[in-house]
Amino acid sequence: MSEAARLAALHEYGLRDAPVDEELTSIVRAAAMVAGVPTATLNLIDDKLQCQLTTVGFTPHDAPREDSMCAVVFRDGRSTVVPDASRDPRFANNPWVTGRLGHIRFYASVPLVNADGHALGTLCVFDTTSGALNDIQMQALEGLAGVVVSLFERHRDVRRQAVLATEAQEQQQRAEAYLQLAQERQELIDAVHDSMQVAIVACDAQGRLSLFNRAARDLHGFDADPRVDPADLARRYDLYAADGTTPLATEDIPLLRALHDGKVDGAQIVIAPTGRPPVRVLCSGRVMSHPGGCRLGAVVTMTDITADQQQRQEIADRERLLSAVVETAPDAFVIADSQGRVTAWNPAAEAMFDIPSAEAVGRFLEDLIIPARLGVAHARGLSRRATTGEVRLTDVVQVPAVRRDGSELLAELSLGSFTWRGAPHFHAFLRDVTDREAARLSLAKANADLAAANSELDRFTAMIAHDLKGPLTAIAGYTEILEDLSQQRTPREERALAAIIRATTRMTAMLNDLLAYAHAANEPLDREETSIDAIVTELATDMHAAAAQPLRITHDALPVVHAQPTMLRQVLANLLNNAVKYVAPATEPHVHVAAETENDTVIISVIDNGIGIPAEARDRVFAMFHREHAQDYQGSGIGLATCRRIVERHGGRIWIDDSTPAGTTVKLSLPR
Numbered sequence: 001m002s003e004a005a006r007l008a009a010l011h012e013y014g015l016r017d018a019p020v021d022e023e024l025t026s027i028v029r030a031a032a033m034v035a036g037v038p039t040a041t042l043n044l045i046d047d048k049l050q051c052q053l054t055t056v057g058f059t060p061h062d063a064p065r066e067d068s069m070c071a072v073v074f075r076d077g078r079s080t081v082v083p084d085a086s087r088d089p090r091f092a093n094n095p096w097v098t099g100r101l102g103h104i105r106f107y108a109s110v111p112l113v114n115a116d117g118h119a120l121g122t123l124c125v126f127d128t129t130s131g132a133l134n135d136i137q138m139q140a141l142e143g144l145a146g147v148v149v150s151l152f153e154r155h156r157d158v159r160r161q162a163v164l165a166t167e168a169q170e171q172q173q174r175a176e177a178y179l180q181l182a183q184e185r186q187e188l189i190d191a192v193h194d195s196m197q198v199a200i201v202a203c204d205a206q207g208r209l210s211l212f213n214r215a216a217r218d219l220h221g222f223d224a225d226p227r228v229d230p231a232d233l234a235r236r237y238d239l240y241a242a243d244g245t246t247p248l249a250t251e252d253i254p255l256l257r258a259l260h261d262g263k264v265d266g267a268q269i270v271i272a273p274t275g276r277p278p279v280r281v282l283c284s285g286r287v288m289s290h291p292g293g294c295r296l297g298a299v300v301t302m303t304d305i306t307a308d309q310q311q312r313q314e315i316a317d318r319e320r321l322l323s324a325v326v327e328t329a330p331d332a333f334v335i336a337d338s339q340g341r342v343t344a345w346n347p348a349a350e351a352m353f354d355i356p357s358a359e360a361v362g363r364f365l366e367d368l369i370i371p372a373r374l375g376v377a378h379a380r381g382l383s384r385r386a387t388t389g390e391v392r393l394t395d396v397v398q399v400p401a402v403r404r405d406g407s408e409l410l411a412e413l414s415l416g417s418f419t420w421r422g423a424p425h426f427h428a429f430l431r432d433v434t435d436r437e438a439a440r441l442s443l444a445k446a447n448a449d450l451a452a453a454n455s456e457l458d459r460f461t462a463m464i465a466h467d468l469k470g471p472l473t474a475i476a477g478y479t480e481i482l483e484d485l486s487q488q489r490t491p492r493e494e495r496a497l498a499a500i501i502r503a504t505t506r507m508t509a510m511l512n513d514l515l516a517y518a519h520a521a522n523e524p525l526d527r528e529e530t531s532i533d534a535i536v537t538e539l540a541t542d543m544h545a546a547a548a549q550p551l552r553i554t555h556d557a558l559p560v561v562h563a564q565p566t567m568l569r570q571v572l573a574n575l576l577n578n579a580v581k582y583v584a585p586a587t588e589p590h591v592h593v594a595a596e597t598e599n600d601t602v603i604i605s606v607i608d609n610g611i612g613i614p615a616e617a618r619d620r621v622f623a624m625f626h627r628e629h630a631q632d633y634q635g636s637g638i639g640l641a642t643c644r645r646i647v648e649r650h651g652g653r654i655w656i657d658d659s660t661p662a663g664t665t666v667k668l669s670l671p672r
Contacts (some may be wrong), residue, residue: 006118012156013156015155016053020053020054021151024053026041027123027147028041028054032056035131035137037127040123040125041124043070045120059216063101070121073109073111074111074122075119076110079138083132084130086105104128105128106127106132107125108124109124110123110142112123114152115263124548125141125273127325142291148536150301151282153208154284161299178189198215198283199215199304200212200302201299205382206230209232212224218235219302219304221276231526233250234248234253238272238274239253240272241269241270242269246437254269254283255285256298258287258298258299262286263286264283264284264300266282268282269283278306279304280304280309281302282302283302284300284302285299324497329348329646331430331431332349335426335427336428337425337426339364340365340379341364342361342368342390347428352430353403353404354404354405366379368577371400371401372406374400378416381447385609388633399411411431411435413428414426450650470599478496479504498504523566529560530561532558532593532595532602533555536553537555539573540555542581549588551588553591555592555593558595559672563650568650570642570643573607574639575606576606579666580590582633589609589610591609601652601672604670606667607662610664612662619656625638652670653662654669
């Protein structure tokens with residue numbers, strides 16, 4: 001094989017890009033112990049350097065390839081044992097032998113050959129005295145070299161997996177283990193295996209189990225049993241296919257596949273012992289062969305990927321849910337890259353702009369829906385966001401857009417950004433609000449016209465009421481004069497005079513109420529700190545003095561509010577007068593005023609023992625000129641409408657409490 005291919009394979013493993021695994025150091029230490037020497041090293045050999053990845057007995061460092069002893073023999077893929085390097089013509093002049101770099105005599109190395117036949121480096125043991133290795137020691141070294149290659153494979157596989165699965169958590173390092181099992185399991189190698197976090201399973205040439213490391217025993221709940229026939233492995237060890245329900249066929253067991261086919265990579269199975277949660281594992285392994293080609297068995301590593309699989313499934317489920325939401329969303333949903341090229345276009349966008357998704361995807365927004373007059377601003381905004389990552393439209397805004405036929409619409413836009421595969425993208429929800437905005441503007445104009453008309457009506461009402469008060473005052477005055485001039489009147493004249501007095505009195509009261517209603521809308525709202533307690537106390541005193549019958553007005557300690565004093569007094573006077581007026585005959589009026597505070601709002605309650613207001617009339621009593629008990633009680637029907645106008649101008653509201661069992665409770669809220 002070519003040197004370029006070998007170097008490419010070595011680079012692919014990325015072994016120098018991360019700290020050395022503790023497993024590799026353990027294996028080098030085990031190699032030194034197996035060989036009975038004080039020094040050992042794990043070498044990687046590239047086109048220029050020999051890198052001592054990890055060592056035992058001396059400090060690792062890099063050396064030029066031409067000074068390397070291993071570089072002389074590693075390419076042929078065979079193990080090398082040299083009892084005395086000073087007597088071997090290949091090494092006699094090497095600086096590690098001559099004394100310039102070292103005084104090596106005994107030297108042995110096993111090439112690290114991957115499954116593609118590329119020699120990556122060596123597992124090397126050496127000593128400053130002559131020595132030799134027996135067959136068992138050599139087999140053990142070669143087995144450890146196989147484990148090293150498997151760990152290299154695991155390192156490479158983990159790197160590949162990380163590149164392909166950026167959304168998932170970094171998977172536990174995958175490992176392939178190649179382990180030479182001698183007839184007698186060596187305690188040292190068992191300790192190495194048990195220190196690994198991945199499960200390692202091995203079998204002999206007949207497919208009978210020969211090794212479970214600690215992680216494998218944890219997975220199955222018990223140790224390897226060499227008495228189990230290979231055909232019974234799936235049943236005995238609860239092995240299932242990747243679907244988790246189908247018993248694993250004998251020919252699909254990863255360990256036996258590695259034994260018969262030479263290699264297995266990335267096979268998924270499920271281990272589901274009775275009474276324990278099932279575990280999904282990823283298996284990789286290879287056949288173990290003697291240098292002469294005789295198969296010795298197979299070894300497989302198993303990495304628990306249960307959590308990773310669950311996370312992948314959850315991600316897939318979320319993606320399907322998100323896709324369904326976007327596809328059925330009533331609003332248009334569009335995704336574009338940093339250049340404004342459309343990458344997603346949902347059915348609502350098709351309907352809004354009359355452009356099919358197949359036609360929209362891949363085209364620039366500027367060519368699809370951006371009005372020509374906004375093209376420059378759109379391009380400038382895209383450039384700024386692509387450079388800074390800034391998304392200014394964090395709130396919903398309204399923007400113009402165009403349909404396929406060139407007609408323009410008004411869209412409500414919500415814009416956000418995200419990163420996809422390292423590149424900035426933007427997503428937007430758009431809602432066609434053309435009709436809604438037209439209706440809103442029409443309604444706003446109608447409200448403005450209505451407000452102007454109401455204001456004009458208030459001014460007209462105030463003017464009429466004011467102009468009528470003069471003649472009405474004259475009529476009342478002349479009536480009093482007429483009443484004083486003649487003491488001898490007929491009954492008919494008495495009735496007529498009384499009718500005139502009653503009419504002028506009612507008319508005066510109505511005009512006063514109309515003026516109060518008009519002033520409630522137009523009088524400046526000069527607020528100040530106003531004591532509700534003082535107003536109620538003063539009103540109660542005046543009403544007691546003017547009352548023709550007994551009455552009771554009580555109140556709690558009432559707070560201070562920020563209000564227009566005259567208007568607030570007018571509201572409370574109206575409510576107290578109504579409470580005293582609307583009582584059943586022969587009933588002593590009792591009115592109580594209470595207050596409570598909720599956050600920054602004061603709620604005032606005027607509670608009476610009167611005749612009450614029917615539930616169906618509790619809203620309409622605040623309408624202008626509405627009188628609920630007109631046949632039995634005098635009034636203009638303007639007082640409560642005036643109260644509501646004043647309270648609403650203060651930013652509050654007034655209502656009849658529905659929970660009152662008897663009488664009436666009027667509540668009004670005012671900001672503090």
